[in-house]
Amino acid sequence: MATCYSIQELMRMISSAAGSIADTVSDREGHQFMDALLGASRVYVTGAGRSGLIAKAFGMRLMHLGMESYVVGETITPAMQKGDLLVAFSGSGETHSITDICKTAKMVGGTLALVTSRSESSIATIADLAVVLDSRQYDDEGLSSDFAIRQITGSHRSGADYNPKAPIGSLFETAAMIFSDAVILELMDLRHTAKDEVEDNYSNIQ
Structure with missing residues:
Protein backbone atom coordinates (compact mmCIF):
# COMPACT_ATOMS: atom_id res chain seq x y z
CA MET A 1 0.00 0.00 0.00
CA ALA A 2 1.30 3.47 -0.95
CA THR A 3 2.49 5.73 1.85
CA CYS A 4 0.03 8.46 2.75
CA TYR A 5 1.19 11.78 4.15
CA SER A 6 -0.67 14.12 6.46
CA ILE A 7 -0.99 17.82 5.61
CA GLN A 8 1.31 18.58 8.54
CA GLU A 9 3.99 16.22 7.22
CA LEU A 10 3.79 17.75 3.74
CA MET A 11 4.07 21.24 5.22
CA ARG A 12 7.20 20.16 7.11
CA MET A 13 8.70 18.71 3.92
CA ILE A 14 8.12 21.93 2.03
CA SER A 15 9.47 24.02 4.93
CA SER A 16 12.58 21.85 5.13
CA ALA A 17 13.20 22.15 1.39
CA ALA A 18 12.75 25.94 1.50
CA GLY A 19 15.17 26.10 4.43
CA SER A 20 17.77 24.21 2.43
CA ILE A 21 17.37 26.74 -0.39
CA ALA A 22 17.88 29.60 2.07
CA ASP A 23 21.25 28.08 2.99
CA THR A 24 22.41 28.53 -0.62
CA VAL A 25 21.63 32.25 -0.89
CA SER A 26 24.77 34.33 -1.33
CA ASP A 27 25.40 37.12 1.20
CA ARG A 28 26.91 39.20 -1.58
CA GLU A 29 23.82 38.81 -3.75
CA GLY A 30 21.58 39.66 -0.81
CA HIS A 31 23.54 42.83 -0.02
CA GLN A 32 23.51 43.92 -3.66
CA PHE A 33 19.76 43.43 -3.79
CA MET A 34 19.21 45.51 -0.64
CA ASP A 35 21.50 48.28 -1.92
CA ALA A 36 19.59 48.39 -5.23
CA LEU A 37 16.26 48.71 -3.43
CA LEU A 38 17.50 51.42 -1.09
CA GLY A 59 5.34 45.29 -4.60
CA MET A 60 2.46 45.65 -2.15
CA ARG A 61 4.76 45.21 0.84
CA LEU A 62 7.15 47.84 -0.53
CA MET A 63 4.21 50.24 -0.75
CA HIS A 64 3.30 49.42 2.86
CA GLU A 74 -1.14 47.73 -14.42
CA THR A 75 -3.03 50.64 -15.95
CA ILE A 76 -1.72 53.22 -13.46
CA THR A 77 1.95 52.21 -13.72
CA PRO A 78 4.01 55.19 -14.93
CA ALA A 79 6.84 55.16 -17.46
CA MET A 80 10.10 53.76 -16.15
CA GLN A 81 13.07 56.11 -16.08
CA LYS A 82 16.78 56.11 -15.33
CA GLY A 83 17.30 55.58 -11.61
CA ASP A 84 14.32 53.23 -11.33
CA LEU A 85 14.68 49.55 -10.43
CA LEU A 86 12.90 46.58 -11.99
CA VAL A 87 12.71 43.45 -9.83
CA ALA A 88 11.89 40.41 -11.97
CA PHE A 89 10.87 37.07 -10.46
CA SER A 90 11.57 34.22 -12.86
CA GLY A 91 12.58 30.71 -11.85
CA SER A 92 13.85 29.78 -15.30
CA GLY A 93 15.03 33.24 -16.33
CA ILE A 98 9.40 38.69 -18.81
CA THR A 99 12.57 38.68 -20.91
CA ASP A 100 11.03 41.35 -23.18
CA ILE A 101 10.04 43.48 -20.18
CA CYS A 102 13.55 43.22 -18.75
CA LYS A 103 15.15 44.21 -22.06
CA THR A 104 12.88 47.25 -22.28
CA ALA A 105 13.72 48.27 -18.72
CA LYS A 106 17.41 48.17 -19.56
CA MET A 107 16.84 50.13 -22.78
CA VAL A 108 15.21 53.04 -20.93
CA GLY A 109 18.07 53.20 -18.41
CA GLY A 110 16.57 51.22 -15.54
CA THR A 111 18.43 48.86 -13.25
CA LEU A 112 17.46 45.19 -13.46
CA ALA A 113 17.44 42.85 -10.44
CA LEU A 114 16.55 39.21 -11.05
CA VAL A 115 15.30 36.68 -8.50
CA THR A 116 15.73 33.26 -10.08
CA SER A 117 16.65 29.61 -9.59
CA ARG A 118 19.23 29.65 -12.41
CA SER A 119 22.40 31.71 -12.48
CA GLU A 120 22.72 31.31 -16.26
CA SER A 121 19.75 32.37 -18.37
CA SER A 122 18.64 34.95 -20.92
CA ILE A 123 17.55 37.39 -18.22
CA ALA A 124 20.60 36.72 -16.03
CA THR A 125 22.93 37.75 -18.87
CA ILE A 126 21.42 41.26 -18.98
CA ALA A 127 20.65 41.70 -15.26
CA ASP A 128 22.67 44.16 -13.20
CA LEU A 129 22.35 41.80 -10.25
CA ALA A 130 20.72 38.47 -9.48
CA VAL A 131 19.71 36.54 -6.39
CA VAL A 132 19.81 32.79 -6.98
CA LEU A 133 17.39 30.63 -4.99
CA ASP A 134 18.77 27.27 -6.01
CA SER A 135 15.71 24.98 -6.06
CA ARG A 136 17.51 22.81 -8.62
CA GLN A 137 19.06 20.81 -5.79
CA TYR A 138 15.70 18.99 -5.70
CA ASP A 139 15.40 18.62 -9.47
CA ASP A 140 16.50 15.92 -11.88
CA GLU A 141 19.63 14.01 -10.72
CA GLY A 142 19.89 15.88 -7.41
CA LEU A 143 16.27 15.21 -6.58
CA SER A 144 15.09 13.90 -3.26
CA SER A 145 13.88 10.30 -3.52
CA ASP A 146 10.78 11.20 -1.56
CA PHE A 147 7.58 11.06 -3.61
CA ALA A 148 6.07 14.19 -2.01
CA ILE A 149 9.18 16.28 -2.64
CA ARG A 150 9.18 15.13 -6.27
CA GLN A 151 5.61 16.37 -6.54
CA ILE A 152 6.14 19.84 -5.08
CA THR A 153 9.22 20.41 -7.22
CA GLY A 154 7.28 19.39 -10.32
CA SER A 155 9.62 16.48 -10.98
CA HIS A 156 7.38 13.48 -10.48
CA ARG A 157 8.81 10.51 -12.37
CA SER A 158 6.35 8.29 -14.18
CA GLY A 159 8.21 6.10 -16.66
CA ALA A 160 8.23 7.43 -20.20
CA ASP A 161 5.85 10.18 -19.16
CA TYR A 162 8.37 11.71 -16.74
CA ASN A 163 8.34 15.49 -17.11
CA PRO A 164 10.62 17.50 -14.80
CA LYS A 165 8.76 20.69 -15.66
CA ALA A 166 5.31 19.58 -14.57
CA PRO A 167 3.14 22.58 -13.65
CA ILE A 168 2.62 21.39 -10.08
CA GLY A 169 6.18 22.45 -9.21
CA SER A 170 6.17 25.39 -6.83
CA LEU A 171 9.31 25.22 -4.70
CA PHE A 172 10.95 28.25 -6.35
CA GLU A 173 7.86 30.38 -5.69
CA THR A 174 7.73 29.22 -2.07
CA ALA A 175 11.38 30.18 -1.59
CA ALA A 176 10.86 33.48 -3.44
CA MET A 177 7.99 34.41 -1.13
CA ILE A 178 10.09 33.69 1.94
CA PHE A 179 13.02 35.63 0.45
CA SER A 180 10.85 38.66 -0.34
CA ASN A 201 -0.55 52.29 4.54
CA TYR A 202 -2.92 49.30 4.50
CA SER A 203 -5.86 49.71 2.13
CA ASN A 204 -8.96 51.13 3.86
CA ILE A 205 -11.44 51.11 0.96
CA GLN A 206 -11.63 47.39 0.13
Whole structure:
Protein backbone atom coordinates (compact mmCIF):
# COMPACT_ATOMS: atom_id res chain seq x y z
CA MET A 1 0.00 0.00 0.00
CA ALA A 2 1.30 3.47 -0.95
CA THR A 3 2.49 5.73 1.85
CA CYS A 4 0.03 8.46 2.75
CA TYR A 5 1.19 11.78 4.15
CA SER A 6 -0.67 14.12 6.46
CA ILE A 7 -0.99 17.82 5.61
CA GLN A 8 1.31 18.58 8.54
CA GLU A 9 3.99 16.22 7.22
CA LEU A 10 3.79 17.75 3.74
CA MET A 11 4.07 21.24 5.22
CA ARG A 12 7.20 20.16 7.11
CA MET A 13 8.70 18.71 3.92
CA ILE A 14 8.12 21.93 2.03
CA SER A 15 9.47 24.02 4.93
CA SER A 16 12.58 21.85 5.13
CA ALA A 17 13.20 22.15 1.39
CA ALA A 18 12.75 25.94 1.50
CA GLY A 19 15.17 26.10 4.43
CA SER A 20 17.77 24.21 2.43
CA ILE A 21 17.37 26.74 -0.39
CA ALA A 22 17.88 29.60 2.07
CA ASP A 23 21.25 28.08 2.99
CA THR A 24 22.41 28.53 -0.62
CA VAL A 25 21.63 32.25 -0.89
CA SER A 26 24.77 34.33 -1.33
CA ASP A 27 25.40 37.12 1.20
CA ARG A 28 26.91 39.20 -1.58
CA GLU A 29 23.82 38.81 -3.75
CA GLY A 30 21.58 39.66 -0.81
CA HIS A 31 23.54 42.83 -0.02
CA GLN A 32 23.51 43.92 -3.66
CA PHE A 33 19.76 43.43 -3.79
CA MET A 34 19.21 45.51 -0.64
CA ASP A 35 21.50 48.28 -1.92
CA ALA A 36 19.59 48.39 -5.23
CA LEU A 37 16.26 48.71 -3.43
CA LEU A 38 17.50 51.42 -1.09
CA GLY A 39 19.11 53.37 -3.93
CA ALA A 40 16.21 53.24 -6.38
CA SER A 41 13.98 56.21 -7.11
CA ARG A 42 11.07 53.86 -7.79
CA VAL A 43 10.70 50.06 -7.76
CA TYR A 44 8.85 48.11 -10.45
CA VAL A 45 8.04 44.41 -10.07
CA THR A 46 7.22 41.77 -12.65
CA GLY A 47 6.80 38.03 -13.07
CA ALA A 48 4.65 35.52 -14.92
CA GLY A 49 2.19 33.00 -13.49
CA ARG A 50 2.81 32.11 -9.84
CA SER A 51 6.02 34.16 -9.88
CA GLY A 52 3.89 37.13 -10.91
CA LEU A 53 1.77 36.70 -7.80
CA ILE A 54 4.92 36.73 -5.66
CA ALA A 55 6.06 39.88 -7.46
CA LYS A 56 2.73 41.61 -6.76
CA ALA A 57 2.88 40.65 -3.08
CA PHE A 58 6.40 42.06 -2.88
CA GLY A 59 5.34 45.29 -4.60
CA MET A 60 2.46 45.65 -2.15
CA ARG A 61 4.76 45.21 0.84
CA LEU A 62 7.15 47.84 -0.53
CA MET A 63 4.21 50.24 -0.75
CA HIS A 64 3.30 49.42 2.86
CA LEU A 65 6.83 50.51 3.82
CA GLY A 66 6.21 53.88 2.16
CA MET A 67 8.33 53.13 -0.90
CA GLU A 68 7.12 54.06 -4.39
CA SER A 69 6.45 50.74 -6.10
CA TYR A 70 4.53 49.62 -9.18
CA VAL A 71 3.45 46.41 -10.86
CA VAL A 72 4.42 46.24 -14.55
CA GLY A 73 1.32 45.99 -16.74
CA GLU A 74 -1.14 47.73 -14.42
CA THR A 75 -3.03 50.64 -15.95
CA ILE A 76 -1.72 53.22 -13.46
CA THR A 77 1.95 52.21 -13.72
CA PRO A 78 4.01 55.19 -14.93
CA ALA A 79 6.84 55.16 -17.46
CA MET A 80 10.10 53.76 -16.15
CA GLN A 81 13.07 56.11 -16.08
CA LYS A 82 16.78 56.11 -15.33
CA GLY A 83 17.30 55.58 -11.61
CA ASP A 84 14.32 53.23 -11.33
CA LEU A 85 14.68 49.55 -10.43
CA LEU A 86 12.90 46.58 -11.99
CA VAL A 87 12.71 43.45 -9.83
CA ALA A 88 11.89 40.41 -11.97
CA PHE A 89 10.87 37.07 -10.46
CA SER A 90 11.57 34.22 -12.86
CA GLY A 91 12.58 30.71 -11.85
CA SER A 92 13.85 29.78 -15.30
CA GLY A 93 15.03 33.24 -16.33
CA GLU A 94 13.75 32.39 -19.80
CA THR A 95 10.05 33.35 -19.85
CA HIS A 96 9.63 35.28 -23.11
CA SER A 97 7.22 37.93 -21.84
CA ILE A 98 9.40 38.69 -18.81
CA THR A 99 12.57 38.68 -20.91
CA ASP A 100 11.03 41.35 -23.18
CA ILE A 101 10.04 43.48 -20.18
CA CYS A 102 13.55 43.22 -18.75
CA LYS A 103 15.15 44.21 -22.06
CA THR A 104 12.88 47.25 -22.28
CA ALA A 105 13.72 48.27 -18.72
CA LYS A 106 17.41 48.17 -19.56
CA MET A 107 16.84 50.13 -22.78
CA VAL A 108 15.21 53.04 -20.93
CA GLY A 109 18.07 53.20 -18.41
CA GLY A 110 16.57 51.22 -15.54
CA THR A 111 18.43 48.86 -13.25
CA LEU A 112 17.46 45.19 -13.46
CA ALA A 113 17.44 42.85 -10.44
CA LEU A 114 16.55 39.21 -11.05
CA VAL A 115 15.30 36.68 -8.50
CA THR A 116 15.73 33.26 -10.08
CA SER A 117 16.65 29.61 -9.59
CA ARG A 118 19.23 29.65 -12.41
CA SER A 119 22.40 31.71 -12.48
CA GLU A 120 22.72 31.31 -16.26
CA SER A 121 19.75 32.37 -18.37
CA SER A 122 18.64 34.95 -20.92
CA ILE A 123 17.55 37.39 -18.22
CA ALA A 124 20.60 36.72 -16.03
CA THR A 125 22.93 37.75 -18.87
CA ILE A 126 21.42 41.26 -18.98
CA ALA A 127 20.65 41.70 -15.26
CA ASP A 128 22.67 44.16 -13.20
CA LEU A 129 22.35 41.80 -10.25
CA ALA A 130 20.72 38.47 -9.48
CA VAL A 131 19.71 36.54 -6.39
CA VAL A 132 19.81 32.79 -6.98
CA LEU A 133 17.39 30.63 -4.99
CA ASP A 134 18.77 27.27 -6.01
CA SER A 135 15.71 24.98 -6.06
CA ARG A 136 17.51 22.81 -8.62
CA GLN A 137 19.06 20.81 -5.79
CA TYR A 138 15.70 18.99 -5.70
CA ASP A 139 15.40 18.62 -9.47
CA ASP A 140 16.50 15.92 -11.88
CA GLU A 141 19.63 14.01 -10.72
CA GLY A 142 19.89 15.88 -7.41
CA LEU A 143 16.27 15.21 -6.58
CA SER A 144 15.09 13.90 -3.26
CA SER A 145 13.88 10.30 -3.52
CA ASP A 146 10.78 11.20 -1.56
CA PHE A 147 7.58 11.06 -3.61
CA ALA A 148 6.07 14.19 -2.01
CA ILE A 149 9.18 16.28 -2.64
CA ARG A 150 9.18 15.13 -6.27
CA GLN A 151 5.61 16.37 -6.54
CA ILE A 152 6.14 19.84 -5.08
CA THR A 153 9.22 20.41 -7.22
CA GLY A 154 7.28 19.39 -10.32
CA SER A 155 9.62 16.48 -10.98
CA HIS A 156 7.38 13.48 -10.48
CA ARG A 157 8.81 10.51 -12.37
CA SER A 158 6.35 8.29 -14.18
CA GLY A 159 8.21 6.10 -16.66
CA ALA A 160 8.23 7.43 -20.20
CA ASP A 161 5.85 10.18 -19.16
CA TYR A 162 8.37 11.71 -16.74
CA ASN A 163 8.34 15.49 -17.11
CA PRO A 164 10.62 17.50 -14.80
CA LYS A 165 8.76 20.69 -15.66
CA ALA A 166 5.31 19.58 -14.57
CA PRO A 167 3.14 22.58 -13.65
CA ILE A 168 2.62 21.39 -10.08
CA GLY A 169 6.18 22.45 -9.21
CA SER A 170 6.17 25.39 -6.83
CA LEU A 171 9.31 25.22 -4.70
CA PHE A 172 10.95 28.25 -6.35
CA GLU A 173 7.86 30.38 -5.69
CA THR A 174 7.73 29.22 -2.07
CA ALA A 175 11.38 30.18 -1.59
CA ALA A 176 10.86 33.48 -3.44
CA MET A 177 7.99 34.41 -1.13
CA ILE A 178 10.09 33.69 1.94
CA PHE A 179 13.02 35.63 0.45
CA SER A 180 10.85 38.66 -0.34
CA ASP A 181 9.37 38.67 3.19
CA ALA A 182 12.90 38.52 4.63
CA VAL A 183 13.86 41.50 2.47
CA ILE A 184 10.86 43.45 3.77
CA LEU A 185 11.87 42.74 7.38
CA GLU A 186 15.42 43.93 6.63
CA LEU A 187 14.08 47.07 4.96
CA MET A 188 11.90 47.82 7.98
CA ASP A 189 15.00 47.60 10.16
CA LEU A 190 17.26 49.67 7.92
CA ARG A 191 14.62 52.35 7.34
CA HIS A 192 13.57 52.34 11.00
CA THR A 193 9.98 51.72 9.98
CA ALA A 194 7.61 51.04 12.86
CA LYS A 195 4.78 48.51 12.64
CA ASP A 196 2.12 51.22 13.00
CA GLU A 197 3.65 53.15 10.09
CA VAL A 198 3.25 50.07 7.90
CA GLU A 199 -0.33 49.55 9.05
CA ASP A 200 -1.17 53.18 8.20
CA ASN A 201 -0.55 52.29 4.54
CA TYR A 202 -2.92 49.30 4.50
CA SER A 203 -5.86 49.71 2.13
CA ASN A 204 -8.96 51.13 3.86
CA ILE A 205 -11.44 51.11 0.96
CA GLN A 206 -11.63 47.39 0.13
